[in-house]
Amino acid sequence: xxxxxxxxxxxxxxxxxxxxxxxxxxxxxxxxxxxxxxxxxxxxxxxxxxxxxxxxxxxxxxxxxxxxxxxxxxxxxxxxxxxxxxxxxxxxxxxxxxxxxxxxxxxxxxxxxxxxxxxxxxxxxxxxxxxxxxxxxxxxxxxxxxxxxxxxxxxxxxxxxxxxxxxxxxxxxxxxxxxxxxxxxxxxxxxxxxxxxxxxxxxxxxxxxxxxxxxxxxxxxxxxxxxxxxxxxxxxxxxxxxxxxxxxxxxxxxxxxxxxxxxxxxxxxxxxxxxxxxxxxxxxxxxxxxxxxxxxxxxxxxxxxxxxxxxxxxxxxxxxxxx
Amino acid sequence: xxxxxxxxxxxxxxxxxxxxxxxxxxxxxxxxxxxxxxxxxxxxxxxxxxxxxxxxxxxxxxxxxxxxxxxxxxxxxxxxxxxxxxxxxxxxxxxxxxxxxxxxxxxxxxxxxxxxxxxxxxxxxxxxxxxxxxxxxxxxxxxxxxxxxxxxxxxxxxxxxxxxxxxxxxxxxxxxxxxxxxxxxxxxxxxxxxxxxxxxxxxxxxxxxxxxxxxxxxxxxxxxxxxxxxxxxxxxxxxxxxxxxxxxxxxxxxx
Numbered sequence: 001x002x003x004x005x006x007x008x009x010x011x012x013x014x015x016x017x018x019x020x021x022x023x024x025x026x027x028x029x030x031x032x033x034x035x036x037x038x039x040x041x042x043x044x045x046x047x048x049x050x051x052x053x054x055x056x057x058x059x060x061x062x063x064x065x066x067x068x069x070x071x072x073x074x075x076x077x078x079x080x081x082x083x084x085x086x087x088x089x090x091x092x093x094x095x096x097x098x099x100x101x102x103x104x105x106x107x108x109x110x111x112x113x114x115x116x117x118x119x120x121x122x123x124x125x126x127x128x129x130x131x132x133x134x135x136x137x138x139x140x141x142x143x144x145x146x147x148x149x150x151x152x153x154x155x156x157x158x159x160x161x162x163x164x165x166x167x168x169x170x171x172x173x174x175x176x177x178x179x180x181x182x183x184x185x186x187x188x189x190x191x192x193x194x195x196x197x198x199x200x201x202x203x204x205x206x207x208x209x210x211x212x213x214x215x216x217x218x219x220x221x222x223x224x225x226x227x228x229x230x231x232x233x234x235x236x237x238x239x240x241x242x243x244x245x246x247x248x249x250x251x252x253x254x255x256x257x258x259x260x261x262x263x264x265x266x267x268x269x270x271x272x273x274x275x276x277x278x279x280x281x282x283x284x285x286x287x288x289x290x291x292x293x294x295x296x297x298x299x300x301x302x303x304x305x306x307x308x309x310x311x312x313x314x315x316x317x318x319x320x321x322x323x
Numbered sequence: 324x325x326x327x328x329x330x331x332x333x334x335x336x337x338x339x340x341x342x343x344x345x346x347x348x349x350x351x352x353x354x355x356x357x358x359x360x361x362x363x364x365x366x367x368x369x370x371x372x373x374x375x376x377x378x379x380x381x382x383x384x385x386x387x388x389x390x391x392x393x394x395x396x397x398x399x400x401x402x403x404x405x406x407x408x409x410x411x412x413x414x415x416x417x418x419x420x421x422x423x424x425x426x427x428x429x430x431x432x433x434x435x436x437x438x439x440x441x442x443x444x445x446x447x448x449x450x451x452x453x454x455x456x457x458x459x460x461x462x463x464x465x466x467x468x469x470x471x472x473x474x475x476x477x478x479x480x481x482x483x484x485x486x487x488x489x490x491x492x493x494x495x496x497x498x499x500x501x502x503x504x505x506x507x508x509x510x511x512x513x514x515x516x517x518x519x520x521x522x523x524x525x526x527x528x529x530x531x532x533x534x535x536x537x538x539x540x541x542x543x544x545x546x547x548x549x550x551x552x553x554x555x556x557x558x559x560x561x562x563x564x565x566x567x568x569x570x571x572x573x574x575x576x577x578x
């Protein structure tokens with residue numbers, strides 16, 4: 001199923017999307033777009049609104065306000081056209097326990113509107129891709145959680161949709177399977193457009209080209225992996241341990257150009273700096289000249305984990321300052 | 324497609340067989356009792372006729388055995404159908420497979436019709452079991468086949484109505500228990516709507532309620548006359564609750 005939409009139209013377009021449950025706003029005026037063939041990670045703590053956004057894009061639930069479009073079709077106006085193009089893996093894999101893996105996938109393929117003649121080929125391919133070959137004739141209710149999750153992924157893939165929406169695809173899988181699923185998602189990039197949600201950072205790092213960080217129903221950051229990392233490189237944390245604690249050392253360190261803040265616990269210091277080149281050198285020089293005795297000094301760049309924590313926790317302290 | 328999947332799942336589950344077993348047990352028991360009574364009464368009549376030297380008059384088998392059997396079938400179906408239909412939607416919601424149906428490119432109508440077909444075919448399979456008893460009688464006795472077929476047709480239509488009602492009940496809730504209790508209540512209400520005619524003072528209201536009397540319409544079939552009005556009435560029960568279910572399914576799109 002290929003679409004005839006011209007290249008510049010984004011595959012998924014979301015504008016000013018809001019969903020309120022009574023007074024509680026699950027998502028609040030979210031806007032983003034995803035190009036064809038892109039893999040986008042939806043990152044946020046639990047309850048941030050990831051699932052809600054995904055459910056709206058799949059046409060499972062309507063938005064309170066705003067527009068969501070898939071391949072140019074409005075989710076609310078043309079739900080059937082949208083649903084034809086989407087493979088969706090919800091949080092809980094939607095499987096029928098009393099069916100076998102193979103018959104279930106055949107059913108889903110038919111349900112998604114695949115012609116009868118192609119069902120067999122597509123089911124074979126989906127089984128192969130998710131490595132379900134050895135359980136294909138077993139009842140789904142007898143499968144382990146990891147296998148069920150794979151059946152869920154298989155189900156989303158089976159109709160070869162343009163867009164894949166995966167809600168926490170690696171939950172319940174063992175580390176080897178997690179790695180396999182990540183490889184699979186990477187393979188899918190290019191021919192399929194993928195949105196996946198997760199609250200596990202390495203997952204995004206491993207699979208996505210672009211991440212959207214969402215917190216409390218709002219997008220707090222949206223960027224490619226590299227540039228988010230680069231942005232955070234501009235702050236470097238220096239760990240410092242001295243032999244004896246001298247009076248005024250903290251103040252002296254604070255005075256070093258490029259240092260944002262200094263916190264200490266006994267002889268150990270944590271110094272947030274702006275990452276300028278010689279700041280660590282200068283800190284070392286200060287410590288030595290003060291006679292405190294330099295025991296340890298190391299630099300550490302912020303990783304994605306820190307970016308995430310910073311973005312999702314800073315909101316209470318300084319609203320709006322995160323982006 | 325959905326109908327096929329549902330049918331398979333119904334027939335794969337032990338529930339259907341338990342229901343079928345219970346039904347056939349109840350029907351078998353009532354049927355034997357009734358046939359025995361019939362034999363005793365006919366013997367008594369034959370004896371009286373012989374004593375008085377008059378002409379022997381047989382009891383009408385159709386009215387005496389077949390109809391009472393069909394009424395028992397109907398009574399059992401009110402509950403048996405609910406047990407089958409309770410899973411149609413609640414199970415999908417509990418399994419989260421409802422998400423799959425609602426995110427698939429199918430309309431609410433297709434989902435509803437699929438489930439209605441699956442439910443009705445299952446219920447008719449149960450009726451097939453019920454059919455065995457009167458058919459077995461056909462080997463030994465003269466049957467009023469015309470009335471028998473029309474009565475059975477009536478029961479089939481009414482059962483489809485029960486399925487529709489049960490499906491509606493199941494679409495409203497996530498709980499099997501609620502679905503299985505609500506469905507027979509609605510079924511029984513259907514039977515009692517007609518009884519309101521007794522209390523209606525105005526002749527027109529009285530007529531309306533009389534027309535809504537399931538007993539009268541089913542009675543028509545039982546007597547052997549397949550009337551348009553009765554057929555339409557029973558079919559409209561199916562359509563009404565089918566339509567309501569479709570609205571409930573559709574509502575998840577905008578609610």
